[in-house]
Amino acid sequence: MSVGLRGAVPTSSDTSDIPAVSEVLSELDDNSLVARMVQGDKRAYRVVVERYYRGIVGIARRMGLTGGDAEDVAQDVFVRVWLHREKWRADGGATFKTWLYRVAVNRVIDIKRKPQFVDGAELDEVPDEAMSAVDRLAQHQEFKRLRLAIKKLSDQQQIAINLFYDRELSNQEAASIMGVSVNAMESLLKRARKRLREELKTI
Amino acid sequence: MKIERFEELLDQYGWDLASWPDALRREANVLIAQDAQAAEMLKSLRSVEDLLSDDPLPLGKHKAIDDIFAAIEAQEAQSSDARDNSETDPAQSFASIDDRPRSRAHLSAASAAPTGESPARKTYPAKPATSPVNQAITGDGAHYGGRAKGALYQLGRGVFSGVGMVVCVLAGFAFGVAMTVQEGQQVTAQADEVEMIDLLENHLYVIDQMTNPDDLQKPEMTKSDQAQGVQPQ
Numbered sequence: 001m002s003v004g005l006r007g008a009v010p011t012s013s014d015t016s017d018i019p020a021v022s023e024v025l026s027e028l029d030d031n032s033l034v035a036r037m038v039q040g041d042k043r044a045y046r047v048v049v050e051r052y053y054r055g056i057v058g059i060a061r062r063m064g065l066t067g068g069d070a071e072d073v074a075q076d077v078f079v080r081v082w083l084h085r086e087k088w089r090a091d092g093g094a095t096f097k098t099w100l101y102r103v104a105v106n107r108v109i110d111i112k113r114k115p116q117f118v119d120g121a122e123l124d125e126v127p128d129e130a131m132s133a134v135d136r137l138a139q140h141q142e143f144k145r146l147r148l149a150i151k152k153l154s155d156q157q158q159i160a161i162n163l164f165y166d167r168e169l170s171n172q173e174a175a176s177i178m179g180v181s182v183n184a185m186e187s188l189l190k191r192a193r194k195r196l197r198e199e200l201k202t203i
Numbered sequence: 204m205k206i207e208r209f210e211e212l213l214d215q216y217g218w219d220l221a222s223w224p225d226a227l228r229r230e231a232n233v234l235i236a237q238d239a240q241a242a243e244m245l246k247s248l249r250s251v252e253d254l255l256s257d258d259p260l261p262l263g264k265h266k267a268i269d270d271i272f273a274a275i276e277a278q279e280a281q282s283s284d285a286r287d288n289s290e291t292d293p294a295q296s297f298a299s300i301d302d303r304p305r306s307r308a309h310l311s312a313a314s315a316a317p318t319g320e321s322p323a324r325k326t327y328p329a330k331p332a333t334s335p336v337n338q339a340i341t342g343d344g345a346h347y348g349g350r351a352k353g354a355l356y357q358l359g360r361g362v363f364s365g366v367g368m369v370v371c372v373l374a375g376f377a378f379g380v381a382m383t384v385q386e387g388q389q390v391t392a393q394a395d396e397v398e399m400i401d402l403l404e405n406h407l408y409v410i411d412q413m414t415n416p417d418d419l420q421k422p423e424m425t426k427s428d429q430a431q432g433v434q435p436q
Binding site for chain 1: 210213214215217218247248250251252254255256267268270271272274275278279282
């Protein structure tokens, strides 16, 4: 695998000219960054983390974790990925992004299966400061209703809905994270939407 | 298009009509324009979709990312320490699986009896004592190798081993000769003793015949005759 700007970019031990290096690294694609990461380049890995941190926290929150738990999951995922970076295989059929999301989804599922897990649907919500108090309250009520309805879905349907509506992911990527074909993903989504629509009518 | 078909298409293609096939989208728009229930349903589901796709994460991620790298550094330091300990302390691997109770663990170092695991154990000092004459020679001599490197040592080792072997062979030979001679002398002495006994007995028989003539009618067998199988007459 190509290592991109290996000759042009200083090693991680070189502390001079850090902003310029980060700028160059941030323009690299995932494959080049991950190749450097596998060889132990923490600066390249920092760019990867900055690129996907929001997405990982977002998917953890959509799957029902509170803000603190979602950030803990993101931290845990990124630390694990770094410590086991040599296990990454570029020719394994998945992109690094889908692999990272799959690790995160599995981690969230593990946490939600623990007996002491407290669902964040009733506890956590990110208020939009630009909205009025009335609108915020209305959105809060709507958000709670939606989370309650999603909780009624099966695990697979919940994951499918959450991945599909993640702006960071395409349909192909969402299907790859779930380990199913695009057709199977669409079929799953169809059932999930129907069920969600019916649940929203009753809540 | 009927409302049931509209719901089915919503489930199939999503709640955003922009993602629908053109022909179906046109039919749906006609339905929405004519049916208030369909319009309300679509509006409600679009708001749900907006909630689902809303990015819930506020800005301010850099502190969290710094925390991630601090956690990575801590994990690496921890695993590095564990690796160093396993390399420098050969007893560590056993200690990790040795779950025997340490009932004296709560005692202070001053009050606790030595467990044998302390480096201050007195029976086997960690540092060997040195010779008062030559500081290079340790007390037990096990660590001193200077003598073994000398020519005199090499010569003496060869010579003394050959002489020792010859001495052992000669001593064995002399011992064997001595034992053989001693055994021969014992056999000769026994033969002389038997001959003397026979002579003495014959002599006593003759004296007895001379002193008791009646016994001439009933001669008794001597021990030597019995030994030779002679029948009495």
